[in-house]
Amino acid sequence: MRPIATPVVPATASSSTASSSVEGSAPSDLLAGLLPLDALDVAGSLPADEQRRLAEATVWLQDHLRPASIAPWRDEAFPRDLVADLGERGYGNLGLQPGSRLFTGLLHAQIARADVSLSSFVGIHNELVVGMIDALGSAEQRARLIPGLSRFTTLGSFALTEPDHGSDIAGGLATTARRDGDEWIISGAKRWIGAGTVADIILTWARDEADGVIKAFIVETDRPGFAATKIEHKLGLRIMQNADLTFDAVRVPDANRLPGAHGFAAANRLLCDSRAWVGWQAVGAQLAAVDIARRYVLEREQFGRPLGAFQLVQASLVEMFGNVTLSLGLMTQIARTQEEGRLTMPQAALAKSTLTRLARETVSLGRNLLGGNGILVDHEMAKLLADVEVLHTYEGTFEINTLIVGRAATGLSAFV
Numbered sequence: 541m542r543p544i545a546t547p548v549v550p551a552t553a554s555s556s557t558a559s560s561s562v563e564g565s566a567p568s569d570l571l572a573g574l575l576p577l578d579a580l581d582v583a584g585s586l587p588a589d590e591q592r593r594l595a596e597a598t599v600w601l602q603d604h605l606r607p608a609s610i611a612p613w614r615d616e617a618f619p620r621d622l623v624a625d626l627g628e629r630g631y632g633n634l635g636l637q638p639g640s641r642l643f644t645g646l647l648h649a650q651i652a653r654a655d656v657s658l659s660s661f662v663g664i665h666n667e668l669v670v671g672m673i674d675a676l677g678s679a680e681q682r683a684r685l686i687p688g689l690s691r692f693t694t695l696g697s698f699a700l701t702e703p704d705h706g707s708d709i710a711g712g713l714a715t716t717a718r719r720d721g722d723e724w725i726i727s728g729a730k731r732w733i734g735a736g737t738v739a740d741i742i743l744t745w746a747r748d749e750a751d752g753v754i755k756a757f758i759v760e761t762d763r764p765g766f767a768a769t770k771i772e773h774k775l776g777l778r779i780m781q782n783a784d785l786t787f788d789a790v791r792v793p794d795a796n797r798l799p800g801a802h803g804f805a806a807a808n809r810l811l812c813d814s815r816a817w818v819g820w821q822a823v824g825a826q827l828a829a830v831d832i833a834r835r836y837v838l839e840r841e842q843f844g845r846p847l848g849a850f851q852l853v854q855a856s857l858v859e860m861f862g863n864v865t866l867s868l869g870l871m872t873q874i875a876r877t878q879e880e881g882r883l884t885m886p887q888a889a890l891a892k893s894t895l896t897r898l899a900r901e902t903v904s905l906g907r908n909l910l911g912g913n914g915i916l917v918d919h920e921m922a923k924l925l926a927d928v929e930v931l932h933t934y935e936g937t938f939e940i941n942t943l944i945v946g947r948a949a950t951g952l953s954a955f956v
Contacts, residue, residue: 627692652824676800736783
């Protein structure tokens with residue numbers, strides 16, 4: 541087992557110190573310090589160049605993104621400067637860059653370790669916006685949109701869920717599209733749409749009135765008849781600007797229809813990888829919880845001793861470490877399955893439901909270790925606790941993902 545190490549670069553370290561640490565150390569040495577617990581040496585199995593890329597990213601995310609995310613999270617604000625920084629580092633098109641699935645997954649985990657809200661924005665943008673255009677769009681749409689999306693100079697959003705249809709969206713989708721010459725007229729409403737109030741384009745799923753087939757359209761947000769309203773007062777993922785969208789006879793050209801998006805099966809393929817990605821978010825949230833809790837119990841003294849010297853505190857930490865190890869192990873195998881093109885929806889659903897459940901346990905243990913300070917956002921554990929509650933529900937609720945696995949295990953559907 542790799543020894544548990546205090547992170548080499550805490551959140552308060554300077555960028556120059558962080559950069560010199562990366563340049564002066566071997567990748568394996570850096571990763572041993574930057575990951576609070578990697579008992580299975582998952583990151584060590586990456587090629588040396590990917591280890592170094594992961595180490596450099598981790599330093600920047602911990603040094604820059606993590607402390608800068610606290611104020612906008614508290615204020616429910618969208619930090620365009622931080623998003624621009626993420627774009628400059630190439631985080632807008634991770635799925636299109638060279639690298640293994642394991643490397644990309646571990647990088648998503650490190651983004652979530654710095655801030656779960658911004659990791660949601662980055663992940664959905666990668667998996668469901670850039671990924672959708674790349675997989676289902678035309679050559680012209682890819683050439684027109686992906687360069688700007690990759691740099692976050694163009695922001696995209698994925699609109700599937702509706703006010704009256706969440707878990708049953710596959711059969712209940714009510715937004716309609718009607719062909720009118722060389723245009724389509726889109727009418728309906730969407731709800732809980734991430735980045736809906738800040739996006740430049742909305743990838744909108746609608747049912748063709750002529751044949752009843754679900755199709756997808758690029759809707760520019762400056763088109764007449766489109767409106768987005770921010771959903772206020774969320775418990776978690778407060779940086780992510782979720783929105784209610786309305787489409788009042790919005791006209792788009794036929795060139796905005798994605799040719800590969802024909803039927804719900806196309807959306808389901810995207811959602812499969814997206815659910816697996818949430819598993820990496822759960823890993824990252826738990827890594828953050830370990831960071832915060834371990835540092836706190838080593839620094840905080842009660843009864844003349846560090847909290848970390850007490851048996852019940854150590855028992856909680858070990859349970860947290862165990863959850864992280866289980867989560868990393870499962871996601872490592874999920875990444876291998878994705879690399880081989882064999883990932884199925886039940887496998888993705890198992891990862892999503894199991895790991896968000898473990899993340900809930902881990903951050904709850906961490907919050908308890910911080911005592912009264914655990915309810916303060918400035919100590920970060922309360923922020924994590926709130927964000928993980930959302931992970932447990934979005935990208936398919938815990939219950940729906942559980943039933944997907946149950947159907948695969950028994951051959952019997954528990955859906956109505």
